[in-house]
Amino acid sequence: xxxxxxxxxxxxxxxxxxxxxxxxxxxxxxxxxxxxxxxxxxxxxxxxxxxxxxxxxxxxxxxxxxxxxxxxxxxxxxxxxxxxxxxxxxxxxxxxxxxxxxxxxxxxxxxxxxxxxxxxxxxxxxxxxxxxxxxxxxxxxxxxxxxxxxxxx
Amino acid sequence: xxxxxxxxxxxxxxxxxxxxxxxxxxxxxxxxxxxxxxxxxxxxxxxxxxxxxxxxxxxxxxxxxxxxxxxxxxxxxxxxxxxxxxxxxxxxxxxxxxxxxxxxxxxxxxxxxxxxxxxxxxxxxxxxxxxxxxxxxxxxxxxxxxxxxxxxxxxxxxxxxxxxxxxxxxxxxxxxxxxxxxxxxxxxxxxxxxxxxxxxxxxxxxxxxxxxxxxxxxxxxxxxxxxxxxxxxxxxxxxxxxxxxxxxxxxxxxxxxxxxxxxxxxxxxxxxxxxxxxxxxxxxxxxxxxxxxxxxxxxxxxxxxxxxxxxxxxxxxxxxxxxxxxxxxxxxxxxxxxxxxxxxxxxxxxxxxxxxxxxxxxxxxxxxxxxxxxxxxxxxxxxxxxxxxxxxxxxxxxxxxxxxxxxxxxxxxxxxxxxxxxxxxxxxxxxxxxxxxxxxxxxxxxxxxxxxxxxxxxxxxxxxxxxxxxxxxxxxxxxxxxxxxxxxxxxxxxxxxxxxxxxxxxxxxxxxxxxxxxxxxxxxxxxxxxxxxxxxxxxxxxxxxxxxxxxxxxxxxxxxxxxxxxxxxxxxxxxxxx
Numbered sequence: 001x002x003x004x005x006x007x008x009x010x011x012x013x014x015x016x017x018x019x020x021x022x023x024x025x026x027x028x029x030x031x032x033x034x035x036x037x038x039x040x041x042x043x044x045x046x047x048x049x050x051x052x053x054x055x056x057x058x059x060x061x062x063x064x065x066x067x068x069x070x071x072x073x074x075x076x077x078x079x080x081x082x083x084x085x086x087x088x089x090x091x092x093x094x095x096x097x098x099x100x101x102x103x104x105x106x107x108x109x110x111x112x113x114x115x116x117x118x119x120x121x122x123x124x125x126x127x128x129x130x131x132x133x134x135x136x137x138x139x140x141x142x143x144x145x146x147x148x149x150x151x152x153x
Numbered sequence: 154x155x156x157x158x159x160x161x162x163x164x165x166x167x168x169x170x171x172x173x174x175x176x177x178x179x180x181x182x183x184x185x186x187x188x189x190x191x192x193x194x195x196x197x198x199x200x201x202x203x204x205x206x207x208x209x210x211x212x213x214x215x216x217x218x219x220x221x222x223x224x225x226x227x228x229x230x231x232x233x234x235x236x237x238x239x240x241x242x243x244x245x246x247x248x249x250x251x252x253x254x255x256x257x258x259x260x261x262x263x264x265x266x267x268x269x270x271x272x273x274x275x276x277x278x279x280x281x282x283x284x285x286x287x288x289x290x291x292x293x294x295x296x297x298x299x300x301x302x303x304x305x306x307x308x309x310x311x312x313x314x315x316x317x318x319x320x321x322x323x324x325x326x327x328x329x330x331x332x333x334x335x336x337x338x339x340x341x342x343x344x345x346x347x348x349x350x351x352x353x354x355x356x357x358x359x360x361x362x363x364x365x366x367x368x369x370x371x372x373x374x375x376x377x378x379x380x381x382x383x384x385x386x387x388x389x390x391x392x393x394x395x396x397x398x399x400x401x402x403x404x405x406x407x408x409x410x411x412x413x414x415x416x417x418x419x420x421x422x423x424x425x426x427x428x429x430x431x432x433x434x435x436x437x438x439x440x441x442x443x444x445x446x447x448x449x450x451x452x453x454x455x456x457x458x459x460x461x462x463x464x465x466x467x468x469x470x471x472x473x474x475x476x477x478x479x480x481x482x483x484x485x486x487x488x489x490x491x492x493x494x495x496x497x498x499x500x501x502x503x504x505x506x507x508x509x510x511x512x513x514x515x516x517x518x519x520x521x522x523x524x525x526x527x528x529x530x531x532x533x534x535x536x537x538x539x540x541x542x543x544x545x546x547x548x549x550x551x552x553x554x555x556x557x558x559x560x561x562x563x564x565x566x567x568x569x570x571x572x573x574x575x576x577x578x579x580x581x582x583x584x585x586x587x588x589x590x591x592x593x594x595x596x597x598x599x600x601x602x603x604x605x606x607x608x609x610x611x612x613x614x615x616x617x618x619x620x621x622x623x624x625x626x627x628x629x630x631x632x633x634x635x636x637x638x639x640x641x642x643x644x645x646x647x648x649x650x651x652x653x654x655x656x657x658x659x660x661x662x663x664x665x666x667x668x669x670x671x672x673x674x675x676x677x678x679x680x681x682x683x684x685x686x687x688x689x690x691x692x693x694x695x696x697x698x699x700x701x702x703x704x705x706x707x708x709x710x711x712x713x714x715x716x717x718x719x720x721x722x723x724x725x726x727x728x729x730x731x
Contacts, residue, residue, distance in 0.1 A: 046358075047358045048358070049358075050357075050358030051358040053358075054358060064209065065226045065308055065310070066226075068209060068223065068224045068225065068226070068310065069225050069226050069280070071212070071220060071223055072220070072223040072224065072225045072313045072315060074220075075219070075220035075223055075315035075316075076315045078219070079315050079316050079317075079319075080316060080319055080379060080380070080383040081316075081317075084383075095715060097644065097645060097711055097714065097715060097721070098644075098645075100715065100720075102718075102720040102724045102728065104728045110718070
């Protein structure tokens, strides 16, 4: 009887009810702030990474151009006319048939033309940008709920 | 008091609630209004852009990996009109660097339509000029001088040919619109150009999506040997000067697989200055005469007439024929090149002395059905199928054609009244050099795409004659060259071949003073590794192929054996015996 009275008195205390409301409100504010801060942080990081990706893409394009330019410059420097001029300047002259000596090398097989190494493989099936950098927090939650943390098929 | 306070509170809450509700309703209304849709679409326009990614055009290499056609960066130089500070300074500076007049640039900057935010001043500007211009801008900006603000540089690729005019007749060229013309560039334009990809590129870094990598165009490796090509072009140029010929063509081919090792014609042009095309050529057939110009080949055709006769068993090398100096065919008299009678000759003598009468006798003995059957199997009247743009197929008149006459059976036997390109002649004669199997000439060795190399297999165009016939005829031709001490002979190597001197038809008939001088030959006879065709158009120092085309063949053969590492016969036999 006495215990019931005490509980009743506690429940009825006005200051206690107000504190409960204030506490619940503060808890809501704190949780909301934490989620907002987390979202802001993730979004900011994603934005910075996205910008870096854009810059890297520009850099890749520039490097491809530079590579093509360098290849062409190298070909200019080793073109037939240039090489002939350099050879003549160094005192060389075209060989005549009688000046050649042929030597048999057992097991030697004349190399077949092959510049395969110059071919670029662009068929990499892997994604360049991980999903973590492109999906929003809500999309991440959605994926966690749907697939339980397992990688999306 | 307490009730009044509660009433005031309720009134305030209701007031604020109404205002909040009004704001909410207004927000919803605005967001779903027609204007909102317009604003949204306008916003979407700035959210990103559809961008077309053009692949880098595939490169072209020779068989040893020397770059023949590549790409280099050039720039579009423009001005962002909204950022422009001083049109005067821009007009003066851009005019100076880009070789334009001040007025020209100033007019573009100040008289462009108002809706324009960007104006192109010049495209395809060299990277060195742009670098100098960028340095100038940088210096001014360091000094806090922003008068050149607004200049923009957009890089893109332009086709570049490091070897300038080398193999220009084979490569063709690419215009600024990215389309290939002539040769490899036209034939394989789709492969080289690749497939452009249009992609939506968002500006929002949060939406940075993976842009699919645009694969470059397919890189091609040709069968050409760059060094041999250079030597052949040099020899052809020297021959034109030495013999006073108007133009010419030389083709070197591997008779075992049809790979074209060198192909030269005149005139050639610097492919980096392709706009000179119209000043060098009257029509497209002249761009590569080896495949584009069909002509009456003359006596080089006797090789094929003899091949047909041997193959059908009509004659043997020792078969004799009494040459009286003339023969009647279809009511016309056919004479030898010197209008003389050569008496009794065997078939080697017929070839050695290049007797028209003997050949006309052979073709008439064969009859039109057999003769033209062989000629068709040798590929005359059909394109060779070489992988180059602009191939002509020549003309072989056959019985039944409205312009075929009986005399054609006689004249066709020694290469008059029939037209063929140098490459058609090579393809036909490859049957003799390659054990009776005729190869299809080709210029593409392999393709490189997505990290894989695809080699192009050799193709054969049939077996018009037997291997036995091919060996017999090769031997006969080698003997005839030796017997006449031909200028085509190459010290240390046994070669087979035949000269040709054909009068050039005009609208008034054949002009005896102007000829096409030709030579077709191959070697080493026991194991042919190269075939060479030489054509000199209208030589003036001598009209005879034996004095012009034959020595040219020898020079080309000499360089060919050196650059292809073919040892002299005696060395080769020694090496083989080991």
